[in-house]
Amino acid sequence: MPLYLNEDQAMLADTVTGFLADEGSIKKQLRHYRDMNCKDGFGHALWKQFAEMGLTGMLAAEADGGLGMGHVEAGVVLKEIGRNLTPSPFLTTSVMGVTALSEASADLKGRYLPGVIAGDAVLAVAIDEGAKHRPERIAARAERSGNGFRLSGRKDFVVQGASADAIIVAARTSGSDSDADGITLFAVPRDAAGVGHNSVRLVDSAMASHVTFDNVELDGSAVIGEVDGGRALLNKVLAAGRLGAAAEQTGVASGAFDITTAYLKTRKQFGQLIGEFQALQHRAAHLYSEIEIADATVMKAQQLLDAGSEKAELMVAVAKAKAGKAASLAVREGVQMHGGVGMTDEFDIGLYMKRDRALAEFLGDQYYHAQKVAELSGY
């Protein structure tokens, strides 16, 4: 498969690019909901529009009412979300949540998927425990209780957790904290007794929860996939989420780069355009090169993941690390090249820096994933 978008994918990209540049713009979405101190951190009206465009269920199987598309297509959407800094539950709901539900019972799918596809429901994913992403260690425990389970523990960085209709929780049902086995995924409904949210606003204006589970009673139908055998599904959800975040970061990088080069072509100092200075030209060209490489890497990983290749895991780690590196450079160079106005809230470049910081941390930063590359390469 060649490493560029096929005709259908290019058409999707055209449509989504126009749609998000217009409806998902920084002014209409990010600034609007930020400035009104929105408790969800995103707009439900836009989420409904996502549904009308068929985007909410793009990864769901056709048999489940979705479009049965792949990560290349989801990445097309995420890249534009990144470019416009659009606050959206798309990544947690339509990518990670839907991937988790793909292995759920018909009953559980029926409970959540129609709402997601219609743009009425939102899902959150609870994996992290602590400030850094370390999914190898999961301490939140679900003990057998009657026909179901009793879940206790604490999860952090649950993005849009307080707005979600269900939280997909990775919990331990057997073994000790660092065991690979003994993990089970649960879909915990919004109104379950014993779920506590400490919802906080993040640097990029998104909302995330520290969620506590205090003897939350779940019946057996809340289990997604196999009891104790959830690590493989968790890894699948993680791969989808990491690659989605990487795609979004390439969009953040491109967006930051575009407004920065536009600025280099208009801002004058010493009687000339600052884009004429070779010191800035070389840095801009290097940055462009890094972004292009990150783009290619993300697409390669998407194709491998869609094809079910055994090389996908390594390339997803490479993609998250490389996209993180490129986007970080893009926003840092962006702010610096904007000079003083880059420090103002009025200019958008600072907003790119904030979003990049949140995405970089989400599901593992570039150091975590470089470490993963080393491990997977056998050193």
Add this chain to the structure above:
Amino acid sequence: MTDLEAFRQEIRAWLEENCPPEMREPVRDDDDVCWGGRNFTFKNAAQKLWLDRCVAKGYTVPDWPKAYGGAGMTPAEAKIWREEMVRINARPPLSSFGIWMLGPALLKFGTEEQKVHYLGQIARGEIRWCQGYSEPGSGSDLVSLQTFGEDKGDHWVVNGQKIWTSYANKADWIFCLVRTDKTNKYQGISFLLFDMTSPGVTTKPIKLISGSSPFCETFFDNVKVPKDQIVGQLNRGWDVAKYLLGHEREMISATGGADRAGSLGATLGRNGALEDPVLRAQVALFDVDALAFTAMSEKFMDEVKVGKGHPAFPNLMKYAGTELNKARHELLMSAGGSTALEWESEETDGGALPRAWLRTKANSIEGGTSEVMLNVVSKRILELPGA
């Protein structure tokens, strides 16, 4: 079975049958490379046999037309050929600047007569070519070159000096940029071909920091060049040169990624060289870049095949690929410790590691410096203002 699958089976069977076992060993040094030419001495019988068999099938230049000594493969078939070669670690039957550089220029700019004559010689490995571009005063600013060809009716008389001419002392012919009009900077250069045994041509090898001498200074003292030995139009040699530089940059950029399979850390880890956690971390970060660039190379090649992508993109590839290769060799040196300092010892294969490390420093200089590449990217792709 699709046609391409059948083609792959056919190639695989032919290679199995015809590629001698000695030609499936890794290339250790320049001696193992078959350069061809009038004075070439084959290292062993297998090297000659492998060349002869490939020449007979047009496989030394698989994607050139059959009429010019190639096998007439489509891009998809040529990709299969390369993949099958890699699969059995087959050495290229023939390496030469004729194949990589002059050939593509002749295919685009040559007359039919030139194509039949020169391309056939290249494909059969009969003539070894060198490239006369840079001059002492014209490096990055190549278009300022001064070597002059004076019009003498049916021939030119060429005087001047070239530098960094790869293997000029071993080459049979040279393709050379020569000024034929002193009043026009860009449209006053012609692309000439001539025999290195012509009276007035002398070469002098340049010793490099790596200890080897792959480059020469080349001097022209009243060298007579017949008028039919020009590629493209008179005074339009810069067009040919620019086209060729694009090819050269693609070729050089490829050395940073795709053909270096696997991670650096996997190799070093096996040798126990990564006990230092900080070095290990640096290698892991490098591997992220290296594996990412592999994807970039694949995307680039895929886009080239269908004419997608910006025409100046090879400059970016050249920049990123060569900088990556330098970084790789810095890490190899660090991992090697004091063993990597040994310049002459049997255990270190004659100081292969430090010599290769020093050689990589030229990667970001030859064929256009990294700084020139960044200039081109910022002007032509990013369209930043200024001269």
